[in-house]
Amino acid sequence: MKFPPPKKLVIASRESRLAMWQAEHVREKLAILYPQCSIEILGMTTRGDQILDRTLSKVGGKGLFVKELEVAIAEQRADIAVHSLKDVAMTLPDGFELAAVLEREDPRDAFVSNEFDSLEALPAGAIVGTSSLRRQALIAARYPQLVIRPLRGNLDRRLGKLDGGEYAAIILAAAGLKRLGLAQRIRSYLPPEQSLPAPGQGAMAIEILSERADLKEWLAPLNHRATALAVTAERTVSRNFGGSCQIPLAAFATIDGDDMRLRAIIATPDGSKIASADLSAAANEPEALGRQIADALKLQDAAAILALCKSDADGDV
Numbered sequence: 001m002k003f004p005p006p007k008k009l010v011i012a013s014r015e016s017r018l019a020m021w022q023a024e025h026v027r028e029k030l031a032i033l034y035p036q037c038s039i040e041i042l043g044m045t046t047r048g049d050q051i052l053d054r055t056l057s058k059v060g061g062k063g064l065f066v067k068e069l070e071v072a073i074a075e076q077r078a079d080i081a082v083h084s085l086k087d088v089a090m091t092l093p094d095g096f097e098l099a100a101v102l103e104r105e106d107p108r109d110a111f112v113s114n115e116f117d118s119l120e121a122l123p124a125g126a127i128v129g130t131s132s133l134r135r136q137a138l139i140a141a142r143y144p145q146l147v148i149r150p151l152r153g154n155l156d157r158r159l160g161k162l163d164g165g166e167y168a169a170i171i172l173a174a175a176g177l178k179r180l181g182l183a184q185r186i187r188s189y190l191p192p193e194q195s196l197p198a199p200g201q202g203a204m205a206i207e208i209l210s211e212r213a214d215l216k217e218w219l220a221p222l223n224h225r226a227t228a229l230a231v232t233a234e235r236t237v238s239r240n241f242g243g244s245c246q247i248p249l250a251a252f253a254t255i256d257g258d259d260m261r262l263r264a265i266i267a268t269p270d271g272s273k274i275a276s277a278d279l280s281a282a283a284n285e286p287e288a289l290g291r292q293i294a295d296a297l298k299l300q301d302a303a304a305i306l307a308l309c310k311s312d313a314d315g316d317v
């Protein structure tokens with residue numbers, strides 16, 4: 001140990017119930033490691049939380065949930081920021097890095113409905129709520145008879161809209177529901193074969209200023225190696241396609257002993273064209289496997305899919 005234990009730490013977090021749960025979870029872990037340390041949570045509203053009326057991918061994407069927290073760190077109002085890794089841009093701004101990735105919760109998508117048990121059980125024309133381009137494309141490809149409508153807002157708000165009767169069913173990440181004690185709302189799980197998760201889904205990450213060697217040392221025990229390797233592979237795939245959330249992209253890695261299996265999909269938003277790849281390699285070289293999967297997708301004419309997605313995005317102002 002080069003640094004004495006911390007005396008005071010401030011955690012920046014969004015104010016949604018899920019974000020606060022996650023920040024509290026990190027606080028508890030740090031309190032066990034550093035019982036003398038006083039740890040505060042600084043809750044803040046981000047632009048991503050304020051913009052509820054437009055599709056997020058059209059107004060700036062993932063960075064919107066993270067920027068204000070990074071500003072708080074840069075201005076030294078906070079030491080660390082706790083994020084859902086899924087919401088963290090593939091390339092961090094200069095001077096920032098992820099100091100730890102915590103053990104992954106259930107990475108699957110969940111089917112939530114008050115009336116129906118599964119996507120298969122929905123009648124033709126039923127309205128399914130999701131604003132994720134990935135979920136939209138994968139559902140449209142398999143269930144063309146269903147109607148997909150946008151659904152934004154925090155988890156409670158989305159569940160409220162389902163209960164209000166606007167949708168027959170909605171799709172949410174199982175991880176968020178489980179963390180908030182809402183697992184009883186899950187009617188069934190979408191297996192990865194049916195709805196391959198987004199890069200980083202179910203994992204939390206802690207962001208710091210790269211220059212804070214003290215924080216790197218203090219946070220190292222929170223890093224979960226298998227999760228960190230898996231999400232590195234997943235995020236490498238996304239980065240190879242520009243790292244934006246304007247493309248329906250799924251990437252999901254699992255680790256078995258020394259081996260990693262990485263599956264990825266890119267698609268057009270309407271699900272009419274899909275490229276998928278499934279490869280295994282040594283778990284300790286996640287970036288190589290991520291690049292290999294991206295190359296395998298590109299060989300399936302991913303370029304044509306990307307061009308279609310691009311013209312879609314440009315067409316809608």
Ligand SMILES: NCc1[nH]cc(CCC(=O)O)c1CC(=O)O
Binds near residue numbers: 202203
């Ligand atoms: N895009 C919002 C978001 N970011 C992280 C989660 C859930 C928790 C997680 O995946 O870690 C969610 C909600 C959802 O997709 O249903």
